Amino acid sequence: MTSTDTFWMAPLHGITDHLFRTLYTQHIAPLDYAIAPFISITSGIKEKSERFHDFFLENNKLLPIEPQIMANKAEQLLLASSILKELGYSCFNWNMGCPSNQVTKHGRGAGILKDVPKINAILDEFFSKSNADLSVKIRLGFNDTKDLKSITETLNKYPLKHVCIHPRLATQMYDGTVMLNAFDTAARELKHTIVYSGDITNADFLMQLKVRYPQIHNWMIGRGLLSKLNVMHEINPQNPKINIQKFMVFYENFKNAQLERFKDEKIAIGRLKELWSYFVQNEILKEIPIQQILRCQSLKEMDKIISATTK
Ligand SMILES: Cc1cc2nc3c(=O)[nH]c(=O)nc-3n(C[C@H](O)[C@H](O)[C@H](O)COP(=O)(O)O)c2cc1C
Known part of the structure; x- marks a missing residue:
């Protein structure tokens, strides 16, 4: 690995809460960053409420996080931005990848990938009213990759901090393999810093990705941190071997x-x-x-x- 590579703990809703993030970093392997699992924003939410407990800075001393927000309106992202600013964050991540039917049927999560003009309108309004840093986490599309080019063109218009990509379609959920052929397009077209997220469970696959995408230096690992407790040791033998x-x-x-x-x-x-x-x-x-x-x-x-x- 080069010294420029960074390793991110993926958000796994219901799993990678601050207790997991802290204890994993302490006892299993250090990571560089994490995206904390999403919190849904609805109007009227109270600032600093218990709902944001997972994002409180005092709960995230060991592993820096970017909070993640589920939203389908610019006003929700703007509200999130002001709450998160109060909590001490200048950057947060917009979830555009969650495939759960409960989420997508309301045009949230990966549901928004079906409506590229809406993504554009939300980003346009957000950046015209806020100077907060925003990043996004996307999939390659909902049912297919036909909109991928217009999604990347839209994202390229805005000053996003980075774009995390899980190279599956929403309809794949978490099954099958990652679609690297389609991801090639996103990796080539996107002007933003990319954080790759999907199926990294060993050093060999990571090396293949690094060869295929020499421009990518940010690697996000989710399920592999649990199903392969030594994945970070394999990637960097200076990390402890877990027995x-x-x-x-x-x-x-x-x-x-x-x-x-x-x-x-x-x-x-x-x-x-x-x-x-x-x-x-x-x-x-x-x-x-x-x-x-x-x-x-x-x-x-x-x-x-x-x-x-x-x-
Ligand atoms: C149980 C579970 C919960 C997840 N929760 C979130 C989430 O809250 N936000 C998000 O952006 N992605 C979420 N994901 C997607 C992961 O962050 C990641 O992109 C995906 O699992 C692929 O990476 P992996 O193969 O390393 O796990 C979740 C995935 C799983 C399996």
């Missing part, structure tokens, strides 16, 4: 932090189950019986299964 003991220190801290935050065992269990579906993809954790974990009703039960397999 089961080190993992368990991270896990125990994370579990206790979730319990303390939510004060509700059911919420903590739900979150931990989601994490385990990724963790068991690691060689060091493959003996964990995931079906039993997913059936657990209490943390005590879960702990018992985990400690029986990790000893």
Whole structure:
């Protein structure tokens, strides 16, 4: 890796909250930045409200973040910008990539990729009224890539801080492979700094990307940080190698932090189950019986299964 490469923790809604970001950085591997999972903006939202807890600077001391906002109107981005300024942020990210039907049916997330003139109008109004730094996170399109060229042309008209791209269509959700042939167009056409996001789980794939896109130096990793706990070690051997003991220190801290935050065992269990579906993809954790974990009703039960397999 060159010293100019930066590694970003991808936003994974429901997973990479500030507790995860902090403890991962502390116990598993350092990263350079993170985009915090989105918060939806609706009018009338209160400044500094608990809703923005994940973005509070005091919760993000170890790993600097760019907050992410879900919005489909310029006025929502402007409102977000003033709230985030109060919280100490001069830059934030607009989510234009979430593929969930609940989100896209309202023209939010990747839903907005179907309406390029609307993207243009929102950016136009935002930049005419605000001097905040804005970045965006996009996919290659909704159903197909026919609008990709006009999306890149539109984004090129505005002074975006950077453009994060997950090279899938919204209809692919998270399945199948990343569409590098179509991503070539975006990588070639975009004038902005690009942050690549998709399927980085090992150093070999990263090297292939670096050869194919020598102009890209920002690499975002999401699921790979969980399903390949040593991905950052593989990328840079100076990062610690994670064994089961080190993992368990991270896990125990994370579990206790979730319990303390939510004060509700059911919420903590739900979150931990989601994490385990990724963790068991690691060689060091493959003996964990995931079906039993997913059936657990209490943390005590879960702990018992985990400690029986990790000893
Ligand atoms: C469970 C889950 C939640 C996600 N939440 C967000 C989100 O809040 N904002 C966003 O821009 N992308 C979100 N993504 C997309 C990721 O940030 C990333 O772009 C995508 O997973 C591809 O990268 P990866 O293969 O390294 O995970 C999410 C993905 C997953 C699997």
